[in-house]
Amino acid sequence: MCDRCHSPHHLPLATKASEARAWDSPANRQQIIWSVVCQIPSGRTASYGEVARRAGVPGLARYVGRTLAQLPPGSQVPWHRVVNAQRRISFSLDSPQGQEQKLRLEAEGITVEKGRVAKRVFEG
DNA sequence: CTAATGACGATTA
DNA sequence: CTAATCGCCATTA
Numbered sequence: 001m002c003d004r005c006h007s008p009h010h011l012p013l014a015t016k017a018s019e020a021r022a023w024d025s026p027a028n029r030q031q032i033i034w035s036v037v038c039q040i041p042s043g044r045t046a047s048y049g050e051v052a053r054r055a056g057v058p059g060l061a062r063y064v065g066r067t068l069a070q071l072p073p074g075s076q077v078p079w080h081r082v083v084n085a086q087r088r089i090s091f092s093l094d095s096p097q098g099q100e101q102k103l104r105l106e107a108e109g110i111t112v113e114k115g116r117v118a119k120r121v122f123e124g
Numbered sequence: 125c126t127a128a129t130g131a132c133g134a135t136t137a
Numbered sequence: 138c139t140a141a142t143c144g145c146c147a148t149t150a
Contacts, residue, residue: 059132
C-alpha cells in the first residue's frame with residue numbers, strides 16, 4: 001500500500017481480462033486513478049485525458065477530475081500536476097484551489113502564465 | 125423519471 | 138485566438 005496515493009502502487013494496470021474486474025468497484029477506480037497521478041514526475045504535468053488513458057479508460061477525462069475531487073484532505077497525491085488539454089489550470093485563477101495549484105507548480109519550477117503551463121512540461 | 129452540472133476533450137465556426 | 142456544440146459519465150436536484 002502506498003502511503004502517498006492511498007493505493008497499491010504500480011498496479012498491474014489492465015491486461016484487458018483483469019481490467020473489467022479492476023473497474024467493477026468505485027474504490028478500485030479511485031485507487032487506479034490516484035496511482036496514475038502519483039506517477040507523474042515532479043516538474044511535469046499531464047492532462048486529465050492522459051491520466052484516463054494511462055488508467056486504461058480512454059475518454060473518461062471528466063471522471064478523472066471527479067475522482068481527484070474526492071482526494072482526502074492532506075493527501076500526498078500530486079493532483080496539482082494535472083491540467084486540462086489546453087495546458088490550463090481548470091480552476092478559476094481567483095479560486096483558492098487555482099491559487100494553490102499555481103503555487104505548487106511554481107514550487108516545482110513550473111512557470112504558470114495566464115493559467116497556462118509550458119509545453120515542455122506537458123504530457124498530453 | 126428528466127435535467128442540470130462539473131478539476132474534460134475534440135471538433136468546428 | 139475565442140466560442141459554441143456534442144460526447145462523455147456520475148452525481149444531484
